Amino acid sequence: MASGLYRSANAMPDGVPPPQDGATLIGTSPIIDSTSPPPETAEGSAAGNSAIMAIGSLVSRGTGFLRTLMVTAAIGTFAVNDAYATALIIPQMVYEFLLGGVLTSVVVPVLVRRRKVDPDGGQAYAQRLLTLAALALGVATVLAIAAAPLLTAIYAGNRGDEYHNLVTDLAQLMLPIIFFSGLSALIAAVLNTRGHFAAPMWAPILNNLVIIAACALYIVVYGAKLVEPGDLSRGQILLLGGGTLLGIVVQVTGLVPALRKVGFRWRWRFDFRALGLRELGRLGGWMLCYVVVNSIGLIVLFNLLNQVDKKSAGPxxxxxxxxxxxxxxxxxxxxxxxxxxxxxxxxxxxxxxxxxxxxxxxxxxxxxxxxxxxxxxxxxxxxxxxxxxxxxxxxxxxxxxxxxxxxxxxxxxxxxxxxxxxxxxxxxxxxxxxxxxxxxxxxxxxxxxxxxxxxxxxxxxxxxxxxxxxxxxxxxxxxxxxxxxxxxxxxxxxxxxxxxxxxxxxxxxxxxxxxxxxxxxxxxxxxxxxxxxxxxxxxxxxxxxxxxxxxxxxxxxxxxxxxxxxxxxxxxx
Known part of the structure; x- marks a missing residue:
């Protein structure tokens, strides 16, 4: 029920959420079944996992915050940064429609149950899920890129043509975040349900470091000075949007080796009926309702925030x-x-x-x-x-x-x-x-x-x-x-x-x-x-x-x- 700027799987998206940084809440701890240790041991395990994730989250969110500071230092806090924030919310909200909220509320509990009851520890089920998600995310990404001007019109308010053009240009560069955020979130869920927390907690740091480097390069090449939306060159737009996209690509790449470490092997499986799509659809349908309502709230929020003048606090x-x-x-x-x-x-x-x-x-x-x-x-x-x-x-x-x-x-x-x-x-x-x-x-x-x-x-x-x-x-x-x-x-x-x-x-x-x-x-x-x-x-x-x-x-x-x-x-x- 959050109302922030979301960023899918970054240390700051955040899980549910994550703004330029927001909140996608992903990740789990080891399951507890009938063979689990006694309650006090399990409690200690949960406390230990919380501590591990707190340390990882501290570093991850710390670098995520530094990333935001670098973006702000490079392009300021008003019109151009408003356009950047508005463009970034577009792939994040499309991702939320497709997978973001469903992941934590539906997919993680289902993976936990299949991990417990399936003879192969849920391996085949996870492979089918990843296959279906990759196909859906790929199609959605292509469609979203084609619809970028329409998506801009929905979120960007009425701040003028130059502002809308900048939002659209940035959004088209960043919309593939939909695909890579989905993969990152699913891989993290698979790893977490197998008791592996390190990679999902630390991989977002790679994302943040890439964007920090892109902003540093922007400052070196173009200077840290305030500019208007219509004054940005193609090179400046490419560096801002492309650097943001490269960050999530590197994040996904950093997660892949951990899959082998936990014994998971990627295999394309197209027998989607075995996923129990009816159960997923029943649970996911309500989650879709949740996301739709949140999206309406965010559309209103962004349209209101984009009514500001040049020197008022906006997106x-x-x-x-x-x-x-x-x-x-x-x-x-x-x-x-x-x-x-x-x-x-x-x-x-x-x-x-x-x-x-x-x-x-x-x-x-x-x-x-x-x-x-x-x-x-x-x-x-x-x-x-x-x-x-x-x-x-x-x-x-x-x-x-x-x-x-x-x-x-x-x-x-x-x-x-x-x-x-x-x-x-x-x-x-x-x-x-x-x-x-x-x-x-x-x-x-x-x-x-x-x-x-x-x-x-x-x-x-x-x-x-x-x-x-x-x-x-x-x-x-x-x-x-x-x-x-x-x-x-x-x-x-x-x-x-x-x-x-x-x-x-x-x-x-x-x-x-x-x-x-x-x-x-x-x-x-x-x-x-x-x-x-x-x-x-x-x-x-x-x-x-x-x-x-x-x-x-x-x-x-x-x-x-x-x-x-x-x-x-x-x-x-």
Missing amino acids: AIYNNVFLLLMMAHGIIAVSIITALMPRMSSAAADGRFGEMAADLSRTVRTVTAVLAPIAVCYAVLADPISVVLFDYGAAQGDAGAIAPVLLVAALALIPFSISQIFTFAFWALPDTRMPALINIPVVLLRILVQVLVFAAFSLSFLASGMMIGNAVSYIAAAVISARLLRPRIGRIGIGAMVNTFGRVLVAALGATLVGVLVMVLLPGDALGNQLLGFVEVVIGGAAIGGTYLGLAMLLRIREITEVVGMLRRRLGR
Whole structure:
């Protein structure tokens, strides 16, 4: 139920999502069946897999963020970058239609089950699935390239012919991302269900490094200066669009050797009836409904964001801020979710709903407790963070347009992660129908809020207003999902969640007050001084983090005290 700029399988697409960077949520951990170790061992395994994925996600998303900084430094944060972001969303949304959402909600649970019950460990089934996907993705890519002008008209608003022409040119270069993103996601799913996590977590880094190199070459050849859409040469367009496409090609290439390592052999299989297409179609049909509704929301979002004038925050700035949210969500929440998805799927298949509910409750509480100080930092330190991260090259002087969007977006971080956790719980059952039905009123609410903001406020507030619509819709999604999950899996520990939420809120408010006080006492204006901005981020971040940790220990927030205790034991050793 996300509303961001999606990028298929990059470290930042993100899984569900991933903007220039967004969120495709791919990957699983080893399955747990009747021969699995006892619960405490399995729990440790899930924790270990979460840690591995957190490290990989940290590096992957870190390089993904550096990639975004390089794009911003090369082409700025306004018109040309808006066109780049709009062009990039087109292949990502076509991919989401074909496979993106279906992968996590349908394909991964089915691969887990076939891995358990098929005599060959699901090898032939996976080969058929890859064959069908490669053919469908190939045809879709060719059709999308031919329809690029129409797709541009759908997403690019009415910013003039030069802007539309640039979006179309970039989109035609980047539309093959559809094919390679699909292959990358499926290969990652096959590897994850066979217990291999390293390659899927690290391959996106190759993608990011290629795009970083392309942007560095752009700056060397053309300079880091702000240009208008109609002023870009064919060489500049080719370097931007072609470099982005080359990144995903290299990512897929980096995954192929890992297939042999886990004993999987590629073989074309055309006996698609053996896939159980009726079951996949039933589950995938509801997921398609989910994706269609999200796509309508994104079309509205992009058309609103593309109404801005030259110096107002548009798609590129919205994308950069959403990426900051996705970094925090991805490193913390996605690492936990992807490790527990097969575990919850296995528990649901065996009727062990009590275990599933316990995992769900613990995940929500842990994610909330860990993300809270990050949200406080985003809100209190919005100005210096914007300067430190984005005030470079062609984007120099634009931090003032970014900071208000980040401040508002901080409110959406925790609701977004919680809503995603509940959605994945439904998918683990597996049930794609209920999330699709929940998504309809949620997206309608988001669109309503965003349209009202567009009508009531100036264009300078537009991107911030879009984030308000996101936050409201995420809260609604989490509340509705929690109520509808209980009849399916029993009590999900609402009382324990509320208790943790209350304590986290107190600790977060205390950290906010201290952070604001520190910002008031520090001299100067961070928006006008990058060095001062860095100092404010370091001192303010330390004050917020230290205050939150101290209050969390005092309030006995278990999810924090357990982590601190574990670190103390390890340091003691």
